[in-house]
Structure formats: structure tokens, C-alpha cells
Amino acid sequence: MATFDETQSQKDLKEIRIKEEEQSVQHNAGILGIPYIDLTGVGIETDALKLMSESDSRAKEIAFFKLTGKHLYAALKSAANELSQQVIKEFEGKGYVVSPYLVSARSMNKAWERYQDISMTRQSSGLLDISDDALQQLANEIHNNQDVAAHFETITKAKEPRMVTHLMELIFGAAIATKSSDIHIEPQETRVRLRFRQDGVLQDVIFFTPDIYRGLNSRIKLLSEMKLTNEQIAQDGRFTIKYHNEEIEIRSSVIPGAYGEGIVMRILDPSATKVGFESLGIEPKLLAILEKEIEKPNGLILTTGPTGSGKTTTLYSFLRKVYNPEIKILTIEDPIEYHLEGITQTQVDQEKGYTFLNGLRAALRQDPDVVMVGEIRDSETAKIAINASLTGHLVLSTLHTNNAAGTIPRLIDLGVTPQILISGLSVAMAQRLVRKLCDHCKEQTQSTADETQLMENVIAHAQQYNKDLAGHGITQTKGPFTIWKAKGCEICNHTGYKGRIGIYEAILMDKNVENAVYSNPTEHVIQDAGDKQGILNMKEDGVVKI
Numbered sequence: 001m002a003t004f005d006e007t008q009s010q011k012d013l014k015e016i017r018i019k020e021e022e023q024s025v026q027h028n029a030g031i032l033g034i035p036y037i038d039l040t041g042v043g044i045e046t047d048a049l050k051l052m053s054e055s056d057s058r059a060k061e062i063a064f065f066k067l068t069g070k071h072l073y074a075a076l077k078s079a080a081n082e083l084s085q086q087v088i089k090e091f092e093g094k095g096y097v098v099s100p101y102l103v104s105a106r107s108m109n110k111a112w113e114r115y116q117d118i119s120m121t122r123q124s125s126g127l128l129d130i131s132d133d134a135l136q137q138l139a140n141e142i143h144n145n146q147d148v149a150a151h152f153e154t155i156t157k158a159k160e161p162r163m164v165t166h167l168m169e170l171i172f173g174a175a176i177a178t179k180s181s182d183i184h185i186e187p188q189e190t191r192v193r194l195r196f197r198q199d200g201v202l203q204d205v206i207f208f209t210p211d212i213y214r215g216l217n218s219r220i221k222l223l224s225e226m227k228l229t230n231e232q233i234a235q236d237g238r239f240t241i242k243y244h245n246e247e248i249e250i251r252s253s254v255i256p257g258a259y260g261e262g263i264v265m266r267i268l269d270p271s272a273t274k275v276g277f278e279s280l281g282i283e284p285k286l287l288a289i290l291e292k293e294i295e296k297p298n299g300l301i302l303t304t305g306p307t308g309s310g311k312t313t314t315l316y317s318f319l320r321k322v323y324n325p326e327i328k329i330l331t332i333e334d335p336i337e338y339h340l341e342g343i344t345q346t347q348v349d350q351e352k353g354y355t356f357l358n359g360l361r362a363a364l365r366q367d368p369d370v371v372m373v374g375e376i377r378d379s380e381t382a383k384i385a386i387n388a389s390l391t392g393h394l395v396l397s398t399l400h401t402n403n404a405a406g407t408i409p410r411l412i413d414l415g416v417t418p419q420i421l422i423s424g425l426s427v428a429m430a431q432r433l434v435r436k437l438c439d440h441c442k443e444q445t446q447s448t449a450d451e452t453q454l455m456e457n458v459i460a461h462a463q464q465y466n467k468d469l470a471g472h473g474i475t476q477t478k479g480p481f482t483i484w485k486a487k488g489c490e491i492c493n494h495t496g497y498k499g500r501i502g503i504y505e506a507i508l509m510d511k512n513v514e515n516a517v518y519s520n521p522t523e524h525v526i527q528d529a530g531d532k533q534g535i536l537n538m539k540e541d542g543v544v545k546i
Helices: 007-031 054-060 082-093 105-115 115-121 132-141 144-157 163-177 210-225 271-272 286-296 311-322 356-364 379-390 407-413 418-424 449-462 511-517 521-532 538-545
Strands: 062-068 071-077 097-104 183-185 191-196 201-208 235-244 244-254 262-268 298-304 330-335 344-347 370-373 395-400 425-437 441-446 483-487 497-508
Touching: 007 105, 054 062, 062 082, 062 105, 071 082, 071 105, 082 097, 097 286, 097 407, 097 441, 105 497, 132 144, 132 163, 132 330, 144 163, 144 191, 144 201, 163 183, 163 191, 163 210, 163 262, 183 210, 183 344, 191 210, 210 235, 235 425, 286 311, 286 425, 286 497, 298 311, 298 330, 298 521, 311 330, 311 370, 311 395, 311 425, 330 356, 356 370, 356 379, 370 379, 379 395, 379 418, 379 425, 395 407, 407 418, 407 425, 407 511, 407 521, 418 425, 418 511, 425 538, 449 538, 497 521, 497 538, 511 521
Parallel strands: 071 097, 298 395, 298 425, 330 344, 330 370, 370 395
Antiparallel strands: 062 071, 183 191, 183 262, 191 201, 235 244, 244 262, 425 497, 441 483
16 A cells, blocks of 8 residues: 655645745846846855845845945845835945846745844944853853763754854853864865864864855854955954953964865963963072062063063063053063053054054153063064163063073074163063873873983083982982873873963073173073072973972
């Protein structure tokens, strides 16, 4: 006996009606001499859509779906609608060339649904307002990257109308919950990869389809106030996530690639700058020296290291330490990563001529007590920074060198005279961020032969310069040594590591270093003079922390 599948029958009937409607609209378009288009198979550009409000679009039954220069493509529900024709004339009066297309009710509804992307991102203010409840729920449910992947698949399989919105909530909520510093979205030939940078190392989260990527790409570019239609140039932007009454800045970057635009978003969580000066991981002797130096009314303190080594966090902790209502602190940054209450912060703008050099010159006319310059990049900025430190200002800045000893030769290369350098420079620091072992799964072991040799060499060097290792709890000078190694568990995403800590070194301007400066010194000469100060170098600080 034949069976009747009512569900399939209803589905077939619906498809027939859709096909008949499209054919009817296409037939009418031919009679009226207007092009026809089915928008269900066309990407609707929000750049075009947002040229008019959703309420006007719905009331006047017209929607813009593509914008190329001043050429505007318009979807019309009816060619006879006078309100639609008025809109076309209005935009032609603004210099647009408008090409009208006749569409079905289904196509028009698709265009109107896209307004959700604009309203949900609140593009005008660059604010992604994810509810505290949604983020808190994610924070409770997500403990590792496997949880993120599972949630991602659940959302994409449901295929809800607000799928992109839910994925945005998931991605940023998960990144915050897992304390990730960066989000990477990387299109490949047949799929797209999502990665989080956690404790300085990129970790795979999930692979997903290109159609999902396109929705995320549009939403992120819209939020970041980038050009949606231009995919051939690199673009930068930023937006804000409001969470727990705090605003978390997201700095976004897109670059063109073979299979689509690569997207990287840096999460600038303000809680990162609230690390106390005493909580940076600086060993006690150096900490006491730095506390004394930053309390002085003048001098130049430089911190060096590669991108991502924590220099900004260190400088901000200095600023928080010295801040009080009786002094004026002014910063010149590129860009302003974190906002500090009570401190005047300015941002470099190359197009308007506000460089580090011009900013520093202007800052000194603002009667500041403390000035922070984001980076010393050229000779003029170096000279003015040094001179400012000689005229009653405490100057904090960064310089790109590999270690503390390299700071002095670098400044001399930039044209700072040795005499002024000796008088102005107070402390040259260098730092790195290293991953800490997960406290829940780390395992005790003995150092290997290579590890033992390395640690013995570092300890011998410290002893050569009478550095107080016993004060750091190191009494054993020969190995093998008892150390800990990474294992991996759910809490640390099976990496074996959780969190990071700084390792530091510094060189003060004392008599030994002064004498070395006059001889146009190499890094090795400065390092030798600095070692006599008894401050641990980064290798020694690393062994102490091990």
C-alpha cells in the first residue's frame, strides 16, 4: 500500500509556491522593462543597506543591497510604489546613480533581516553590547577550548536567524573566560580556522565553513568601522565590549589573503593593567631599586623587549605607583591601549602630524611632572626624551633592543652624546613573559643532562659576580636539580601551562657603567659593568623562578 508523507508534501508545495512567485515577479519585471534579481542567492552589503533606516526601508518598500562607488543598487517590491520612486529621486539628487531591481517578497524580507546585523552591532558607537548574563553563562560553562568548540557546533547546527550574533557572543565570551589575549580567524582553501592566543601561544579552537566566516567577517568589519566592500587592502579598526560595567577594547586588523581576509583581534582587558607594581614578578632587590628610581622627580627609565613582552603593563604599573593628585602625568601612545584614570593620555596620529616627536615637544609645554612616551624610534625623540629627564621630568619609555645592555649602544647610535646619556639615563630594563606551569597538573622531575649543564653555567656566572643566589633560595650549585615539568589537564587546555610571569634584568647608571659609556662601548662591555651591580640578568632570574 502506498504511504502519504504529509511533511514532505508540504515541503514540496512550499517550494513550488516559492518558484511560482519568483517566476511571476520575473515575468512582471520583463513586461515593465526592469531587471529582476533573486536576493536569496546574493550577498547583501550592509554598507549599502545602512544608507537608509530600516523603518524607512520597510515603509517605502525599497532596500539598497549593493554599493560600488556612487553606483547604488536598489531592490523594489513594486515598481508602482510612489514612495520607492521618491527615495530613488532623493538619492539621485545626492549624486548617486541608482539601478532599480524588482524582487519578490521573500527577497525583500531577506534584505530587511540583514538590518539586524546593523542594529545588533550598534555600529554608530562601535560598541558590542553583549549582555552580562550571556557572558557570565559562558564563563560558567566554558573552561577550555574543547568547550568552546562544542558550543560553536551547537550554535551553527541550530541555524537560528541570530546565529552570527550568538557566535560573536561565544567567541568574545570564551576569549575573555579563557583569558586569551588575541583572536585569530584564518581562511584556508576549504575551511576557516579559529585560534586563541593563550599565555603567549596560539591554540586551535575549531574549524568552520566559509559561509559562517562571511557573516562573522561582515559583522567584525562593521563594528570596527572598516570598509565592507574593499577586500584588497589591509584595514585597522577598534570597537568596545561592555562587560561587568567595564569597557574592554578590541583592536582589530584585517589583511587580504588567498582565500579571504585574515582577521586578528587583540583583547585589551583593562584588568591587565591593574597588576600591582609589586605583583609583576620582579625580584626583591631590583624591585627596591625601581621603587626608589620612580620616586625621583627626574630621570629616564627605559624598558626593552619584543612585542608582547609586557612592557606596556610594566610602564602602566609604574604610572599607577607614582600617581597622586599633586602631579601631572601625560602620555603619548600609539595607540592608547588602556585608559588610566587621572592621567592625560594622547594618541599618535601620523596623518595629522602628531608623532612621538611632536607629541613629546607638545607634552613638555603642558608642565607635566611625569611623561610616558610609547616608544623611542628616532634620534630627535631620543634626544628630547633625555633632555626632558635633565630638566625636572621623570620620563618613561620603551626602546627596541634585545637586552638591557643594548640600550646604551642603541641610544649612542641614535645620536645621544655620552655626557648627556650619563646624566639623563637612570635605569635600562629588559623583560620577557614566560609561561607558568599549571599548578593542577605539573609533575616533579630531575633536570636532564642538557638542562643541568645550562643551569650550572648560569649559576656559575652569577657566583663570578658575587650575586646573592642564596637570598633567592638557591644553595645547590651542581646538578641534577629538582625541577617541575608540564603535563596537561582540562584546566590548562592540555598544554601544561596556565598564566605567565615576567623575567627581568636591569642596569643602573653608576660609576662603572659611566666609565664604560665614554669608550663607545659594545653590549658585552656594558653587560660586564652592569653585572658588578649584583642585579640578576634574565637568565639568572629565569633560573631563580624555575
